[in-house]
Amino acid sequence: MLVIGSIVFGLFLLFLGAAIVDSSHLxxxxxxxxGNDRANVWGPVVAHAGIFFFVVGLVGAAILLEDLDIFVRLFLLIxxxxxxLLVLANSPTIFG
Structure with missing residues (x-):
């Protein structure tokens, strides 16, 4: 249950980071x-925390949930x- 919570929390933080960046363009x-601080600092910080929780949740689900099919676990790792890779490609550019 904690693994699923981590995935959901990560997705929520990604949403919140995008909303913070978009609110700076009002x-x-x-x-x-x-507005510049929200666009260049707070939005990406929240989004990077979100991607961290999302990736940790996916890897944790692939490792800890042993009753899943092996192909589902492989898909989670992929x-x-x-x-x-999105983080390494500078993910704040996703939000504009």
Whole structure:
């Protein structure tokens, strides 16, 4: 249950990071220091924490949930690897 919670929490943090970055592009905050901080600091920090929990949850599910089919476990590892590649490819660019 903790593994599934980690995956869901990671996805929620990814959503929250994208929302923070998008909120910095509002007309009232465009170009202000607070808007720039949200776009360049807080949004990516929250998104990177989200991708960390997401990858840890996927790897944990692939390792700890032994009643899953071997191909499902392999698929979870492949998805975790692709998510890790997104981090290495500078994931804040995903949010614009």
């Amino acid at each position: 007309t009232s905050d465009a170009g202000t220091p607070a 998805v975790a690897f692709v998510a890790l």
